[in-house]
Amino acid sequence: MTNFEEDISVYNFVSILGECFQNKASVNLVKHYPTGRMLAVKRFHLDKIWDNISIVQQEITLTKQLQHPNIITYYTSFVHGPEVFAVSPLQAFGSCKSLLDSHFNEGLPELAIILIFKDIIEAVNYLHKSGFIHRAIRASHILISASGKASLSGLHYACPLVINGRWQRAVHSFPLSTQPNLNWLSPELLEQNLKGYNEKSDIYSLGILCCELANGREPFADVDSTLMLVEKVRGCIPGLLDCTTLPSKCDDRECQGDCDIEISLSRRGFSQYLHEFCYMCLEREAKDRPSAAELLTHPVFTLVNKGISLPELLKPVLPLSDKVSPNKEMCHLDHVLHMSEMDMPSCDWDFPIS
Structure with a gap:
């Protein structure tokens, strides 16, 4: 079984897929360095979700507790600086x-x-x-x-x-x-x-x-x-x-x-x-x-x-993984953090917490 580390350095942030949790969090497309797999990472800024922190904790706990092939799962979740990161499988066709x-x-x-x-x-x-x-x-x-x-x-x-x-x-x-x-x-x-x-x-x-x-x-x-x-x-x-x-x-x-x-x-x-x-x-x-x-x-x-x-x-829709171009990867988290502050439209990628 693949081990997905609680370490931000092993995840290469590719792009921002959209916003969620009433625009207080974002869903990001990432590449896991050790395996080369494309994953989805949800980022919650603690300052923005502080009033709802218990709901976020409940979501993560319940998602980890329930194990079913048709219920979304978290590979891991961790805190890095002022943010909570939750790593999940990439749902390539979105919602x-x-x-x-x-x-x-x-x-x-x-x-x-x-x-x-x-x-x-x-x-x-x-x-x-x-x-x-x-x-x-x-x-x-x-x-x-x-x-x-x-x-x-x-x-x-x-x-x-x-x-x-x-x-x-x-x-x-x-x-x-x-x-x-x-x-x-x-x-x-x-x-x-x-x-x-x-x-x-x-x-x-x-x-x-x-x-x-x-x-x-x-x-x-x-x-x-x-x-x-x-x-x-x-x-x-x-x-x-x-x-x-x-x-x-x-x-x-x-x-x-x-x-x-x-x-x-x-x-x-x-x-x-x-x-x-x-x-x-x-x-x-x-x-x-x-x-x-x-x-x-x-x-x-x-x-x-x-x-x-x-x-x-679902044709002509293609899964997201077929559209990702390696030369568009953003190698530094700083770029993602900067982009998250911009006024970006959501693409309705509603992952577990929306």
């Missing part, structure tokens, strides 16, 4: 959110969605059996490796189901930072009532994720947060937008902008299995939703042949 933004504005191919969901539900099932609720399942927290393996990140939003050695039927804690995740949260979590919520709230988030991957953006994307909450509590169930749920044309010429998007989506067609899968996850009542283990037996997964790979379905 699903970055794929939607850059190449698949109207949604991913159905088979790609199914392959991604197979991996992510495996991760969610493991997470629930380990006694945790994720509470932030969305496209920006789904990372894709060069081989096409999907991994779940964003674990700093997670909360335990086991408290003082006892498995709780429901929890009542509300995530400290919810704004980025509001549209994906379940009605019972948003209500914050005495009934509380359980791991089935993650199943609802999977349903919203399904809509997001299929249509390019999540339901309620342009809706006021209060109205979104009211609609969810009333029992409004979103669904996939395709030729079976949208009209093929619009006669109102004044709404051309939005209608162009809807007409484009209406030309797509998803299988009945995927529609059913999505609807099951988005049931208003948590008790009516299947568990993650039950979702793994859904017939939607029979649509994928073993010979189909996710990288093939």
Whole structure:
């Protein structure tokens, strides 16, 4: 097993991939000198994250505690000067959110969605059996490796189901930072009532994720947060937008902008299995939703042949490792530190802490 040292000198910083943790941290592409491997390193400046240092510690601890092939891992983490560094495998295709933004504005191919969901539900099932609720399942927290393996990140939003050695039927804690995740949260979590919520709230988030991957953006994307909450509590169930749920044309010429998007989506067609899968996850009542283990037996997964790979379905997108040019490497950390102070746009590489 490769040993990744807690020593900044063995990591050659190549470029900055983007920002995360509400722009208080950055994700960097690095080359590990001893092995020549390309890795991702997340840098947290202690001065910027001091108020959230416990969340960062929880993220690192939980990520190291959970061991599953479809949950992002940290090879090592260490402090260097005023910063915390966390080293993880390079997810060469980035996040699903970055794929939607850059190449698949109207949604991913159905088979790609199914392959991604197979991996992510495996991760969610493991997470629930380990006694945790994720509470932030969305496209920006789904990372894709060069081989096409999907991994779940964003674990700093997670909360335990086991408290003082006892498995709780429901929890009542509300995530400290919810704004980025509001549209994906379940009605019972948003209500914050005495009934509380359980791991089935993650199943609802999977349903919203399904809509997001299929249509390019999540339901309620342009809706006021209060109205979104009211609609969810009333029992409004979103669904996939395709030729079976949208009209093929619009006669109102004044709404051309939005209608162009809807007409484009209406030309797509998803299988009945995927529609059913999505609807099951988005049931208003948590008790009516299947568990993650039950979702793994859904017939939607029979649509994928073993010979189909996710990288093939994502073409023309290339994994990042194929784009890296050795002559663009930055050999000194000083250059990276200088660049991190510049006003750089994020490329939506949401690694575990975002």
